[in-house]
Amino acid sequence: MALPLHDGFNIIDFQQMGSLINNNNHISSTINEMGQYRVLRGRVNSVGFLLDERLxxxxxxxxxxxxxxIQTFNLRYDFISTLVERWRPETNTFHSPCGECAITLEDVALQLGLPIDGNVVTGVSLISRxxxxxxxxxxRSPSEGKFTSFRFSWLKANFEHLPSTANEWEVMQAARAYIMHLIGGVLMSDANDSMVHLLYLPLLSNLHNTRLYSWGFAVLAMLYRELCRMTDPSAMDIGGYLIxxxxxxxxRMPF
Structure with a gap:
């Protein structure tokens, strides 16, 4: 049965929760059948060049x-792999012996300082020009033809060393490039672990308006998506903001 709360929501007890969980093709149900323990591999979680204080x-x-x-620190992929085994896509929560828990928007706001209210981070997959x-x-542009992504190597080569004579507009351009690398390489890394999609760039056209987007929500949604994807026993490379x-x-769980 469900336990009522004052705000009108319900907590489902574990007996009822069991009927909601599908163990088919979940990593937790296939561990004993695997010849070797699966340790996930992470995608890029750092910016490849130093931050110029003018940015x-x-x-x-x-x-x-x-x-x-935020300083990059060593990620423990054996630890992260164990967490994935307790992630349930049906409820988007970690299941543990003492109950359920999950990263919330409050955690994102406190740890990253990113806005969690505002416009949805979205864009078109193909930009005409x-x-x-x-x-x-x-x-500058990496190509004169059609393209949909920037390589991190191109961003590094063109924006790592800002000239001492750079004017305000050039510093702002470098700041956009740094944010693009931050988005694709750290906050929302995906299958293209060497590139970031062009769709984010229009959202940086006016940096004052950039703050009106819910970047924290987008980061959390990407991490949730990656956790769900990694419950597949055949998946090996996890993205999202693993830090x-x-x-x-x-x-939250120091024990």
Whole structure:
């Protein structure tokens, strides 16, 4: 039976919860059949070049300042693999002997300083004139033809060393490039672990308006999607913001 709460929601007891869980093709149900324990591999979780202090005011304007200051630390993929075994896609929660828990938007806001209210982070998958957009917002383009992504190597080669004579507009262009690398390489890494999709760039055209998007919600949604995907025993490469996942567990479940 369900236990009523004052706000009108219900907690489903474990007996009832069992009927909601499908164990077919979940990593937790196939561990004993696997010849070797599966340790996941992580995708990029760092920006490949140093942050120029001249970019900081523009990163703060866009609400990416706190995230850019987070130091990368060693990720324990054996630990993360164990967490995935307790993740249930049916409920989007970790199941443990003492109950259920999950990362929330409050955790994202506290740890990353990203906005969790506002417009949905979305965009078109194909931009009609990508080179024109890049020249307008970055001052250069990786190609004159059609393309949908930036390589991290291209961002590093073109924006790692900002000239001492750079004017305000050039510093702002470099800040956009840094945020693009931060999005694709750290916050929302996916199957393209060497690239970031172009669809995020239009959201950075006006950095003052960039803060009006719910970037924290997008980061959490991507991490949830990756956790669900990794419950497949055949999956090996996990994306999403794994630093958030590991630090959340160490903070919320220190035991």
């Amino acid at each position: 900081i005011p523009y990163l703060e304007l866009a609400e990416f300042g706190s995230t850019a200051m 990508p080179a024109t957009l890049c020249y307008e917002l970055l001052g 958030l996942l590991q630090s959340w567990v160490l903070y």
